[in-house]
Amino acid sequence: MEKELILEATHLCQTFHMNEHSRVDAVRDVSLTIHRGEVLGLVGESGCGKSTIARLVTGIEQPAAGSVLFEGLPVSGPHADAVQKKKLHQKVQLIFQDSAAALNPRMTVQKILLEPVHIQKFKAGKKAALQKAIHLLAEVGLNETYLSKYPGELSGGQRQRVAIARSLMLDPELIVADEPISSLDISIQAQIMMLFLHLRQERKFSMLFIAHDLSAVRFISDRVAVMLQGKVVELAPTEELFQNPLHPYTRSLLSSIHVPDPVFERNKRSIPYDRTLPLGDTLHEKQPGHFVLEPLH
Numbered sequence: 001m002e003k004e005l006i007l008e009a010t011h012l013c014q015t016f017h018m019n020e021h022s023r024v025d026a027v028r029d030v031s032l033t034i035h036r037g038e039v040l041g042l043v044g045e046s047g048c049g050k051s052t053i054a055r056l057v058t059g060i061e062q063p064a065a066g067s068v069l070f071e072g073l074p075v076s077g078p079h080a081d082a083v084q085k086k087k088l089h090q091k092v093q094l095i096f097q098d099s100a101a102a103l104n105p106r107m108t109v110q111k112i113l114l115e116p117v118h119i120q121k122f123k124a125g126k127k128a129a130l131q132k133a134i135h136l137l138a139e140v141g142l143n144e145t146y147l148s149k150y151p152g153e154l155s156g157g158q159r160q161r162v163a164i165a166r167s168l169m170l171d172p173e174l175i176v177a178d179e180p181i182s183s184l185d186i187s188i189q190a191q192i193m194m195l196f197l198h199l200r201q202e203r204k205f206s207m208l209f210i211a212h213d214l215s216a217v218r219f220i221s222d223r224v225a226v227m228l229q230g231k232v233v234e235l236a237p238t239e240e241l242f243q244n245p246l247h248p249y250t251r252s253l254l255s256s257i258h259v260p261d262p263v264f265e266r267n268k269r270s271i272p273y274d275r276t277l278p279l280g281d282t283l284h285e286k287q288p289g290h291f292v293l294e295p296l297h
């Protein structure tokens, strides 16, 4: 059976006009799909257009060109009606890098968790919603005593756990996580990655997982897309990408991953990427499901 597409972004372009004379082509002809239950990793350096993609696929921002379909219906533009917007609000959740900024400092954890429910008018009632909040807190590793705390009383990792619990309150179909571990201490990053892995197995949501380095997406993603300067330069199943990287930029990213192996580390050389090279124009499928931007020079 064909795997069901949950998200389909086609030929997305986004341009920001700074003033009459200067503009930024933040996203240039990007097409992506996510199947039901799939995790797609999106990787690239700062400024390459990842967050813009996150805003476009969630309908927060309208693309200059191209389209985004969620469960077959447009997420923004004149064809996205009120019913569709409400559905998106419930079924698609965003988790940000900076959860401190994303959580209202004047709200207790309880209020924060019940807020999406309040907005969506949880059918099962307030008591059931509170039970669910407590259950989700436990699932992200926090006990009931956290309900009365304010974001300012929590560590960065705890705040991100609350943000994750909040994103799960309405049982989303798709989670867009925009660098959810980047602002955390290294030791906490591993814990939050383990939490994402666990939740993914338990809840079987689909996810766009954005990160700036490949090591973060390796264990959570089914496929990985590598972005550079607004374009997807390579897209492949995760292990295929790690075993057989084709684009010089992907190779350069892979060569700079820290590997905790003293022998390998000694022999390893970081391959610089030559930014004067043309990126390529069109994605070509070199192996089944493995796309690379060509022509390469």
Ligand SMILES: Nc1ncnc2c1ncn2[C@@H]1O[C@H](COP(=O)(O)OP(=O)(O)O)[C@@H](O)[C@H]1O
Pocket (backbone or CB within 6 Å): 016, 017, 024, 025, 026, 044, 045, 046, 047, 048, 049, 050, 051, 052, 053
């Ligand atoms: N609202 C905006 N106005 C102007 N420029 C923007 C805006 N959002 C993003 N950009 C620019 O678009 C490019 C891509 O940004 P972004 O999507 O945030 O990249 P990333 O998330 O990969 O760091 C950058 O050059 C950034 O400065």
Ligand SMILES: [Mg+2]
Pocket (backbone or CB within 6 Å): 050, 051, 052, 178, 179
């Ligand atoms: Mg970003």
